[in-house]
Amino acid sequence: MPPDVPSAPPVRRSARVLLIDAADRVLLFRVIADDPHAGGVWFAPGGGVELGETVRTAAARELAEETGLAVADDQLTGPVWVRRHVGANVDSRETYFTLRVDRHEVDTSGFTELEVRVLDRHRWWSVPELAEATDQVFAPRRIASMLPTVLTGSWSGPPLEVGV
Numbered sequence: 001m002p003p004d005v006p007s008a009p010p011v012r013r014s015a016r017v018l019l020i021d022a023a024d025r026v027l028l029f030r031v032i033a034d035d036p037h038a039g040g041v042w043f044a045p046g047g048g049v050e051l052g053e054t055v056r057t058a059a060a061r062e063l064a065e066e067t068g069l070a071v072a073d074d075q076l077t078g079p080v081w082v083r084r085h086v087g088a089n090v091d092s093r094e095t096y097f098t099l100r101v102d103r104h105e106v107d108t109s110g111f112t113e114l115e116v117r118v119l120d121r122h123r124w125w126s127v128p129e130l131a132e133a134t135d136q137v138f139a140p141r142r143i144a145s146m147l148p149t150v151l152t153g154s155w156s157g158p159p160l161e162v163g164v
Contacts, residue, residue: 011091015059016046017076018098019067024151025124027067027106028138032120040120043139044096055079055095063099066115068107075099079159080150083140095159098150127151140164 019027028042045066049058060073081096106122108115125133130144140146140162149160 009086009089009091011093013049013055013058014047014092014094015049015055015062016044016094016096017059017063018044018080018096018147018150019063019069019104020098020100020151021104021124022100022102023124023126025126026130026143026147027104027122027124029066029119029122031118041137041139042123042125046094046096056097059095059097065110065112066108067104068110069099069101069104071099077150077155080155081140081146081162082159083162083164085139085164096162098155100153 026044028044030040030042032040045063046059047062049055056073056076059076060071064070076097076099078097079095080098083094083096085092111119127144127147130138130147141164142162146160146162
């Protein structure tokens with residue numbers, strides 16, 4: 001009998017939006033960690049691509065659900081980044097887009113039940129604040145060094161791989 005071979009976790013395609021305001025700050029949400037002493041992980045709005053959706057359409061839909069900001073998917077720039085994170089239960093493949101706004105008051109009334117339970121706050125972060133927040137965990141981990149590449153407002157290349 002062959003030895004048990006662990007199965008690979010399922011692949012989850014997801015789309016995220018780097019929502020950037022006029023002060024060059026990016027909006028991030030924090031997920032509550034399982035261990036209340038471990039702190040949470042900050043990440044850009046977004047989520048899973050649903051059956052029949054393009055990754056761009058999913059990005060616009062998730063942005064509206066999580067922030068209250070409804071935009072057409074062709075208003076998103078990119079994709080600018082891609083990220084792969086493999087955990088015990090999922091192989092996450094994320095595609096990032098950008099959107100600039102003058103300002104936006106975040107409306108979380110579109111959160112799912114799960115998001116209400118696990119997302120405890122949101123905040124607009126500047127690059128210096130991201131770099132100085134060494135006690136915080138961000139996804140992607142190198143967001144402070146990678147964000148300046150998209151702050152110029154123009155993007156013409158293929159998406160950059162940003163790591164975990």
